[in-house]
């Protein structure tokens with residue numbers, strides 16, 4: 001286990017010992033408080049999240065279920081600093097992800113481009129979260145290795161890349177080995193099975209050691225065997241202390257998590 005993962009596992013143990021209940025604010029690492037997200041289509045308003053709350057402990061594996069269109073992807077984007085809610089706040093280790101409610105207008109955001117809020121949100125997106133999507137979103141012209149490496153290149157920046165490249169290549173190779181793809185490094189995405197593509201996406205999401213892995217239907221496009229292989233990876237990550245929030249339609253997949261929540265009418269509840 002790497003130092004980072006050992007620290008994460010140690011923190012998990014501390015959180016479990018020192019935390020309160022699964023929903024207790026004290027043990028929460030990722031927390032959504034009263035988040036509302038409404039889409040506006042012309043004059044029509046589509047309320048999707050309605051003052052939804054969620055608390056995830058460090059090291060916890062939480063699954064979110066809900067019918068199609070219930071807002072699961074929207075919630076994941078709001079949790080991962082990708083989509084600002086109109087109301088409420090998301091906190092990572094007590095740190096707010098979004099600007100205070102009064103400063104979320106288009107105009108405030110435009111003025112806020114280089115502000116502390118925007119920079120913090122960018123930093124969280126880049127360093128704290130790792131995303132896995134149902135349809136992989138790999139770059140077709142790049143090899144497996146390059147697909148993972150390019151995200152590290154972007155994260156590191158052009159100026160620091162020459163000195164960071166060697167270490168980044170080692171981490172990319174290690175991450176692809178972890179997901180069992182060392183024998184496919186030179187393949188392009190269209191030369192891989194769906195399950196293999198998703199494993200590349202998982203390696204890409206993990207290479208920067210995110211505090212939270214957010215996965216949107218990671219097995220939604222896979223057959224049962226490939227889906228089971230993906231869930232075995234998630235369970236190994238969870239055992240090593242990775243915090244995971246996963247959206248799924250599949251009750252068998254959800255059963256791999258510590259806790260299953262249902263999104264219904266814009267709010268989350270345990271069932």
Ligand SMILES: Nc1ncnc2c1ncn2[C@@H]1O[C@H](COP(=O)(O)OP(=O)(O)OP(=O)(O)O)[C@@H](O)[C@H]1O
Pocket residue numbers: 039040041046048066067068069070071072073074075
């Ligand atoms: N950009 C958008 N503009 C307008 N409405 C949207 C937008 N994105 C999503 N919606 C609507 O918001 C609702 C929730 O969408 P979301 O994608 O979060 O649902 P979901 O639970 O992930 O569904 P699925 O299980 O099918 O992936 C849907 O009714 C959808 O039509």
Ligand SMILES: [Mg+2]
Pocket residue numbers: 072073074216
């Ligand atoms: Mg969705």
